[in-house]
Amino acid sequence: MDIMNDTSRSGAGDRWAWLFPGQGSQKVGMGRRMLERSVAARRVFEEASEAIGVDLARLCLEGPLETLTATENAQPAIVTVSVACLAELQDLGLSPPIVVGHSVGEFSALVAAGCLPLADAVRAVRKRGELMASVTTPGGMVAVMGLEAARVEALCHEAARDAVAVVAIHNSPQQFVLSGDVRALERFKDLALAAGAKDCVMLEVSHAFHSPLMAQIHEDWRAEVARLRLRMPRCPVILNTTAKSVETLVCIRRSLVEQLTAPVLWMQCVKNLASLGVTRVLEVGDSKVVSSLARRTVPTLQTQTFLDPSILNDLTPVKG
Incomplete structure (x- = not known):
């Protein structure tokens, strides 16, 4: 059943999209409810764990947080949890109407759309995380809240006069994340607060993700993406780097490669x-x-999440 226009539990004419979270959403205990209630979800964890030789159920449920947060672990864990949720939805006869994933969540979206097998996706994001963690160029990220896009871009340009700083993630009209050299980010933080930002926080990350400072691993990652067994999607997929629907497999590969150094256009x-x-x-x-x-x-x-205990009942079509 396609819930793009399902009116059994919602208003007539509702059109749905499924969203898949990215890195930063990890927490110890994630996936517990899916593992406890769904055979299909447990199979997803088993397949993903076998693919990379890591007990992902134990990692997600027990941590520790420092280990789970490591980039090479967080990425496959997040994709696995999302695909476990997907498996529950598919068990109900539901299929994605249109999908989009945030950063590494784009891999979850591609699995949901039938573009990529789960095992391939988990192996790819494990390698992606290992490559990202191997970057030797120092850098960081800073989140700014309460300034509009044009002002953020202008202040970023001013802060980056002798170092790298870019707007790396467009989260919402009032929330952006910058990435680059720490000196430039500290300058930006001072400028943003002086300009009236509600908050400006240095993030606890190891590298300057989604910035030119990740270029060191660009070719290695391109080679990994070239090996992926991609298929055209069964439903529309909106890509991070273009904010447009997939048109060709070339578009998908290009987006996955360019994500390393290009901004995530979530907004x-x-x-x-x-x-x-x-x-x-x-x-x-x-x-x-x-x-x-x-x-x-x-x-x-209108939004719904798997954190809502009634979510599966809400999405199950009324019989009769």
């Missing part, structure tokens, strides 16, 4: 969903991060 992706008539979004994962950002971008969107 623009959500606006594109709204332009396509989407009125409701479901966050497919043990998180409410990306659905919350979506609502901040398009306040009229």
